Each structure stands twice: as structure tokens, then as C-alpha cells.
Amino acid sequence: MAGSRLRRLLLAALVIPLAAGCAPRRAYYWGDYDSALYSHYQNPQETERYVERLGEIIQKAEVEKDKVPPGLYAEYGYALFEAGRLDEAIVYYEKERDEWQESVVFMDKMIRNTRRLKESRPGPPPGGRLPPPADEPAGAAPDAPAAAVPAPEGGAE
Numbered sequence: 001m002a003g004s005r006l007r008r009l010l011l012a013a014l015v016i017p018l019a020a021g022c023a024p025r026r027a028y029y030w031g032d033y034d035s036a037l038y039s040h041y042q043n044p045q046e047t048e049r050y051v052e053r054l055g056e057i058i059q060k061a062e063v064e065k066d067k068v069p070p071g072l073y074a075e076y077g078y079a080l081f082e083a084g085r086l087d088e089a090i091v092y093y094e095k096e097r098d099e100w101q102e103s104v105v106f107m108d109k110m111i112r113n114t115r116r117l118k119e120s121r122p123g124p125p126p127g128g129r130l131p132p133p134a135d136e137p138a139g140a141a142p143d144a145p146a147a148a149v150p151a152p153e154g155g156a157e
Contacts, residue, residue, distance in 0.1 A: 026066075027067065028061075028066065028067050028068065028069035028070075029057070029060065029061035029064065029066035029067065029068065029069070030057070030069055031056070031057035031060055031061070032053065032057065033054075033057055033069070033072070036050060036053040036054065036057070037050075039053075047079065047082065047083065048083070050079060051076070051079045051080060051083055054072070054075065054076040054079060055076060057072065058072060058073065058076055058092075068095075068099065070099075070100050070102075070103075071096070071100075071103075072096075073092045073093070073095040073096035073099060074092070074093060074096040074103065074106075074107065074110070076092050077089045077090070077091070077092030077093040077095075077096065077110070078110075080092060081114060086114055086117065086118045087118070089114055090111055090114050090115065093107045093110045093111045093114065094107070094111060097111070
């Protein structure tokens, strides 16, 4: 009876580590993507923080040699695009295209349109907002009041 018990314990000691090694490996590294996206929806004005968190997720996945989830490079590229960082956006659109064959047509269009926009407008001003389109005068802002015309000097009293 003691020999049977010892065999079971020995068998369990051998099987448990082997079973743990058979655990499925995650397919993609998501990091805290879900909470980052939720926070972004709750506070859309904090886009810089959202862009930063997406960048951290991608960087960690690349450093740890995990696979970046489908669409995450594109989403990060689009967030960079919205921030006016067009060159960086193109880099991440290209990464999405190269990693995910299904996205080639869409990412090629995003790359082409971003390059066209970049060529037609000067670089973004401080603050990340894009300048007005090329057909609109740079100083014209639709919400800005008209400048007051100064009265001539020595006018009537």
C-alpha cells in the first residue's frame, strides 16, 4: 500500500510539470489595450496619453518577440495621424501592411492618402493640429472674428 502511494506521488510529481509546459501560449500580446481603449472613449481629450499607451503596448510586444495583434499597428498609425505625426503614421501603416496580408489594400490606401496630405500641407504647428487645407488661406479661420480696422490718425473729434 505504501509503495502504491509512493508511485502515485512520483507520477504526480512528473506529470504536473509536464502538463504546465503544455499550456497554450497566447497568440498576441494585448497588454492593457482594452483599458487604454476604454479610457480613450471615456476621455477623448486625452489623446496624447492614448497614443503613448498604444506605443508602449507595441514596443513591449516587439521587445518580447510577441506578435502584435491584428489592427494595432494601424490603430496606432491612425492615432499618430490624428496627432499630426504623419511620417510616424506611415511607418506604422507599413508595419500593419507587412505583418497582415489581409490589410495590404487598405494600408496602401492609407499610406498613399497620408503621403498626399503631407505633400499638400506644411508640417503641423505646435500642438499637433494640422494646418488648413492648401486651398484655404493660412490666416483664415472660420470662427475667428474679423480684425478691427484702426481709425485714421487726427480724425474728427
